[in-house]
Amino acid sequence: MEYRQGALEGMGIMRNVSHRFWRGKKVFITGHTGFKGSWLSFWLYEMGANVTGYALNPPTNPSLFELLKLKSKIKSVHGDVRDLNFLKENIRNAEIVFHLAAQPLVLESYKNPVDTYATNVMGTINLLEACREQKTLRAVVNVTTDKCYENREKPEIAYRENEPMGGFDPYSNSKACSELVTDSYRKAFYNSGAKVGIATARAGNVIGGGDFALDRLIPDCIRGIMNGEKITVRNPDSIRPWQHVLEPLAGYLLLAESLYKSPKEFSAGWNFGPKEKDAKSVLNIIETFCKIWGDDASYEIKKDPNAPHEASYLKLDSSKAKKKLLWKPRWNSEVAVKKTAEWYRAYLKKENVDKITSAQTESYYG
Numbered sequence: 628m629e630y631r632q633g634a635l636e637g638m639g640i641m642r643n644v645s646h647r648f649w650r651g652k653k654v655f656i657t658g659h660t661g662f663k664g665s666w667l668s669f670w671l672y673e674m675g676a677n678v679t680g681y682a683l684n685p686p687t688n689p690s691l692f693e694l695l696k697l698k699s700k701i702k703s704v705h706g707d708v709r710d711l712n713f714l715k716e717n718i719r720n721a722e723i724v725f726h727l728a729a730q731p732l733v734l735e736s737y738k739n740p741v742d743t744y745a746t747n748v749m750g751t752i753n754l755l756e757a758c759r760e761q762k763t764l765r766a767v768v769n770v771t772t773d774k775c776y777e778n779r780e781k782p783e784i785a786y787r788e789n790e791p792m793g794g795f796d797p798y799s800n801s802k803a804c805s806e807l808v809t810d811s812y813r814k815a816f817y818n819s820g821a822k823v824g825i826a827t828a829r830a831g832n833v834i835g836g837g838d839f840a841l842d843r844l845i846p847d848c849i850r851g852i853m854n855g856e857k858i859t860v861r862n863p864d865s866i867r868p869w870q871h872v873l874e875p876l877a878g879y880l881l882l883a884e885s886l887y888k889s890p891k892e893f894s895a896g897w898n899f900g901p902k903e904k905d906a907k908s909v910l911n912i913i914e915t916f917c918k919i920w921g922d923d924a925s926y927e928i929k930k931d932p933n934a935p936h937e938a939s940y941l942k943l944d945s946s947k948a949k950k951k952l953l954w955k956p957r958w959n960s961e962v963a964v965k966k967t968a969e970w971y972r973a974y975l976k977k978e979n980v981d982k983i984t985s986a987q988t989e990s991y992y993g
């Protein structure tokens with residue numbers, strides 16, 4: 628493990644993601660064509676891991692997966708997590724598994740609840756079932772969300788890992804189900820993590836370069852700028868836990884390494900939330916973004932009175948990850964917005980996105 632003294636005041640000892648550990652590791656990632664999956668695949672590729680990705684086509688066009696030319700860097704399999712036999716065929720020889728494939732959007736889950744549950748719940752069951760036959764396997768990290776907790780709508784509560792699961796909308800609820808499924812498999816089939824470490828990871832809204840999804844704040848900003856239009860803000864007062872995508876990814880990597888080395892000790896649920904002061908309103912983030920971007924970015928507020936219910940902000944208590952994994956948030960929301968704007972500026976200037984993605988991953992560790 629690699630440790631260093633935190634550069635920022637009060638951060639204390641932090642653990643770095645270890646290149647030495649990841650070099651040559653056989654890693655299987657579901658959802659590698661998505662936003663977070665592409666960042667994770669690229670980071671692992673750069674550290675010398677032997678990565679196989681398993682997913683449907685990139686969910687957006689353009690996509691980070693295509694821009695980073697990941698098809699030529701890792702083994703990329705076009706596969707559905709609802710197809711158990713195909714999953715079994717492709718997961719062979721994996722040592723470490725990251726499960727990110729999902730239908731990840733709340734609004735889409737209202738339109739397509741059946742597909743959302745099929746992918747997010749049966750997909751998790753199939754993955755854990757496929758993992759059962761793998762003799763080489765040492766660690767599994769199932770990526771869920773902060774929305775998996777039963778939201779008591781009390782802003783003063785910061786949820787800990789042992790709080791009840793819940794979820795109002797089908798997306799949040801399907802992720803709570805994915806959590807429960809993982810817990811059952813861990814107890815029923817994996818002897819509570821005796822040989823293979825199995826954990827779930829819960830993080831909040833992430834931002835970063837290369838996200839082109841619909842109905843997400845920063846991608847909406849970039850589309851506005853590209854079309855020469857004002858950015859439309861529908862929920863200015865919603866408070867969200869803003870994090871750069873590298874924050875939870877660092878947490879997943881540290882968690883997987885710990886599971887690999889001490890499976891029983893780390894087989895559990897883990898929160899990777901931002902600092903409390905980085906829970907900010909949508910309006911605040913838009914204002915920061917426009918200030919950093921400059922003259923050609925501006926916004927207008929257009930509230931949608933018919934928008935379906937979206938849970939209010941749910942705060943995570945990440946003290947367990949801080950104490951036991953030595954993971955800590957490193958970039959506050961302003962730095963996260965700055966890095967994100969920097970990435971899209973390079974993209975719009977048609978610069979090499981490998982270079983900026985790689986530079987940002989490196990600068991994350993200062």
Ligand SMILES: NC(=O)c1ccc[n+]([C@@H]2O[C@H](COP(=O)([O-])OP(=O)(O)OC[C@H]3O[C@@H](n4cnc5c(N)ncnc54)[C@H](O)[C@@H]3O)[C@@H](O)[C@H]2O)c1
Binds near residue numbers: 663731750
């Ligand atoms: N982006 C966020 O802010 C955020 C926050 C909390 C949790 N998460 C979780 O992180 C994970 C990744 O999110 P993202 O933002 O990168 O999403 P994304 O939409 O960019 O990527 C989703 C990935 O899943 C794949 N996929 C979807 N259905 C599939 C299926 N049936 N079979 C195989 N692959 C399938 C897609 O092809 C894609 O690779 C998800 O599990 C999501 O719930 C994301």
